[in-house]
Amino acid sequence: MSVDEAGTAGEGAPAAAPESGGFEDLGLRPELLGALAALGYEEPTPIQREAVPPLLAGRDLLGQAATGTGKTAAFALPALHALQPDEHRLSTLVLVPTRELAVQVCEAMHRYGKELGARVLPVYGGAPIGRQLRELDRGVDVVVATPGRALDHLGRGTLPLGDLRTVVLDEADEMLDMGFAEDIDAILEACPPERQTVLFSATMPARIEGLARAHLREPVRIRIQRPATVESGAPLVRQGAYVVPRGHKTAALGRVLDVEAPASAIVFCRTREQVDTVTETLNGRGYRAEALHGGMSQDQRERVMGRLKSGTADLLVATDVAARGLDVEQLTHVVNYDVPSAPESYVHRVGRVGRAGRQGVALTLAEPRELRMLQTIERSTGRKIPVEKLPTVADLRTRRLEMTRAALHESLVEDDLDRFRVVVETLTDDFDLMDVALAAVKLAHEATGAAADEEEIPDVPERDTRPRAGGAERGAGRPPRGPAAGMVKLFVGAGRAAGVRPQDLVGAIAGETSLKGRDIGAIEIADRFSLVEVPDARADEVVTALRATTLKGRKATVRRDRGPRR
Incomplete structure (x- = not known):
């Protein structure tokens, strides 16, 4: 088992790292090795093999690695290795784009640094600042912060950077996409100039290179690539999209899942509220669905993962950040409840299926206004995402009958049915054998517990009906308008x-x-x-x-x- 709070080693390929050897070969201190052994981690992922030695040597590092390569441990273990016992002076600052990721990184560093007594503090907006101020005054070793709240603390003079040794920019491309460029520059300018700077990004556009040139000193460069999902011949992952009105999204999701009948699936949602609503809807439809989002405690997350691993749940509904680090074995389907806001997010999600030569399915529910983003994803990935017709009620009935037929066929081939022979023989004294069989099929079909679905979902023209208004600055001469619905x-x-x-x-x-x-x-x-x-x-x-x-x-x-x- 590998450290995979951000995925599994199988999602990345080492640049020039040895394929064998455990964490003890990386030169980590015994307390960290003990914590990793207690967690059941046996060998590092490629990004960890490549990144840990130069970080332990104090080098700056520029790493390109997608979700699912183990980035958190790659920077967390060297940072914890350098802690001085019982000092509790801020030595490492980790900047992340969202509060969910801040919590996730903190939880990981707490687990790794438990035997060192490491104090790790999450700092983000929406949480009581009083507690953050008390903990900072008490003394911490590591702060994991969103840029806005970190800058707020700098303005208050409550983020002590005098003893800072390492700054980590995690998910740097996403932070720039969210408009944090100036905040990051201001924070880095306030850090000691002799610090070690570590930057991880899923992509390396020119602005990331510019950020690295401005703030990193002769960095070691590491690139861990995701293996191609296309072998010779057909792609391993079948991709498709359905155009659905917003008011019919949950019904459409249920319809698609009923027709696809996935063995194991993740449904990605944009917000926590969507996760909870979709999970409740799917459970009402007869699925064993579990919710996972950033508002859940670590105990709740572990219970969810336990149910997934034990097979008592077969469907996970999650936000992007909460699902990072999950390795659901034999995953067959990924469903996007909304079109992802960036091509990289789409690629990361789709990359969870089609692993190890297995086939998978990636489906997206797109509102009409989201079709432009879908086209952007197509251009970015160089892969067409066919827009398909949403299954109808008749399609669903046909699919359910086919599943009943398949279940009966399996029973006829594999089960010992002799003990039921007397029932059939008794009934055929009064009824035709075909009528008896039909009655048995009806009962078997209804016993599946599938919810009746008679709602017709309206067709939507396969085009973007309006430009996106979000984020656009209106010209001064235009008349004001009221807000959009909702x-x-x-x-x-x-x-x-x-x-x-x-x-x-x-x-x-x-x-x-x-x-x-x-x-x-x-x-x-x-x-x-x-x-x-x-x-x-x-x-x-x-x-x-x-x-x-x-x-x-x-x-x-x-x-x-x-x-x-x-």
Whole structure:
């Protein structure tokens, strides 16, 4: 078993690392080796073999590795190795894009550093800052933070960087996508110049290279590639998409799963609320579904994983970040409840099936407005994602009958049926043998417990019906409009005069709350204020989070919009 809080070694390929050897060959201190042995970890993944030695030697490192290569342990183990007993001075700062990932990295570092007495503190928006202040004052070894909250603490003078030895930028490309570039620059400028800097990113666009040139010193470069999913001949993963109106998404998901009948599947959702709602719907439909998201404790996560491994659950509904590190054996299907907001996310999800030469299925439920993103993913991956017709009620009935026929065929081939012979012989005294068989098939079919599905889901034209409004700055001459259905406008007391851009608002909201960039609606930037649309149900969470952080280095008034200004 490998350390795979971020996946398994099978998802990556070593650049030039030996294929054998355990963690003891990496030169880690005995306390870490003991913790890893207690966790059942036997040998490092390729990224860990490549990254740990130069990090132990104090080198800067630039690593490209997709989800599923073991990045967390690759930087966590060297950082913990360098801890000084009982000092509890901040020696390592880890910057991550979301609070869910901050919690996940903290949990991993707690497990690895338990025997060292390591104090690891998550620092992110939406959590009580008072506790963070108390823990920082008490003394910590490692802080794992979102950029916005880290900058907030720097402004308060409560993040002591004088003894800092290592800074890690994890998921750097995602942090830049969320608008944290300036925050990251400001944080790194505040760090001691002689520090060690470690940068991990799933992709290496020019802006990541620029960030590395500005802040890393002669870094060791490591690239762990995911193996190709296409062998000679047909692709291992069948991909497809269905265009579905938003109001029919849960019904469409159930329909697709009923027809596909996956042996083991992950359904990816964008938000925690979606995860809970979809899980409840699927359980009501007769599935053994389990939810997994960043709002769950480690004990809850472990119980979910135990049910998956024991076979008492066959379907996982999860957010992207919460699902990182999970290795579901024999996974047959991945279903995207929404189109992923970035091609890299789509590739990471699809990469969970089609492993080790096995075939798999990746399906996406796309709203009409999401078709443009689907086309972007096609261009990025060089692979067409066919838009298929959603199965009808008649298709579902046919599929269920076929499954009943298959189950009966298996029973006829494999089961000992002699003890039921007397029942058939008795009934054929009064009924035709065919009628007896039909009655038996009916009972077998109904005994599957499949929920009746008579809802017809309307067809949607296979085109993008409107451009995405989210994140776009409206021209000053256009008349104002009300928020979209289900959305509410928030007033933010900072605008163009303060240097605020749409990406700054998106980054602040996505970094300090559980919302993703694509959950955010239209953005208007005026000279002295800004307006941003967010889901009505999440407005109070966003207001609280933005009031607790800074925008362009200063506090701003944040409230629900009161309507047109004269």
